[in-house]
Amino acid sequence: MKMPMGVTIHDAELLIQFRSPDTKEKAFTAIIKKYQEKLYWHIRRMVVDHEDANDVLQNVFIRVWNGLENFREDSQLYTWLYRIATNECLSFLDQQKRKSTxxxxxxxxxxxxxxxxxxxxxxxxxxxxxxxxxxxxxxxxxxxxxxxxxxxxxxxxxxxxxxxxxxxxxxxxxxxxxxxxxxxxxx
Structure with a gap:
């Protein structure tokens, strides 16, 4: 299902594609492309450092990959992604505080x-x-x-x-x- 240049696939379609073994990786890549910049800046504003933000973002997408199949669609996809990113930021900041004396x-x-x-x-x-x-x-x-x-x-x-x-x-x-x-x- 090839989309014309400049046309974005709706989240519902991406979720359907993600749940199919044949299109799972392609759908996940599309989700990353669609949301990574917004999530990066959300994270960066919380953790400040670029490298830390990249690390947290990577953890977010690992959690998304592992949990997306069970996403119940009670909320919008971006709400769920922001919640994961927020929790990862808070966990990261908490770890930083605990590491620090x-x-x-x-x-x-x-x-x-x-x-x-x-x-x-x-x-x-x-x-x-x-x-x-x-x-x-x-x-x-x-x-x-x-x-x-x-x-x-x-x-x-x-x-x-x-x-x-x-x-x-x-x-x-x-x-x-x-x-x-x-x-x-x-x-």
Missing amino acids: LTLDESESGLSNKLIADKHFDPNKLEWKLQLAIQQLPEKQRLVFNLRYYDEMPYEEMSRVLDTSEGALKASYHHAVKKIEDYILNH
Whole structure:
């Protein structure tokens, strides 16, 4: 079933193809092509470092390969992928904290230090100030802010990804925005 150039296959069709032994690998490759960039940037905003983001993304796709056959389609495919990516990010960050003998505050500032160490870092540019401000947020607020601000994910969808009420997500986002505004104004 060859598609014309520029035409994307819908997720439902990809899932059907994935469940067929003859087209499983081709369908998985198409899923990767369709979602890897969005997932990479979602992960990168959480873990900061490019190499770490690639490692986490690889783990995400391993989990997807192993679990896609059992995907019940209770939610959209991208919601399921974001949930896996989010869980992998949180697991990675948790492992980093456990490996480190630092306090939680020092561990959190480690992400800021990675950002500052980036060869393109310019503290005078607003985009870098924004990134530094985001890194100061608690993990949950950072995650909610990134999903809403960068991925423009609706609260309803975010609620399914994070298994949290829409009201709690709106409050988290509101607090995150206030903290970011304060950081940018005072630094």
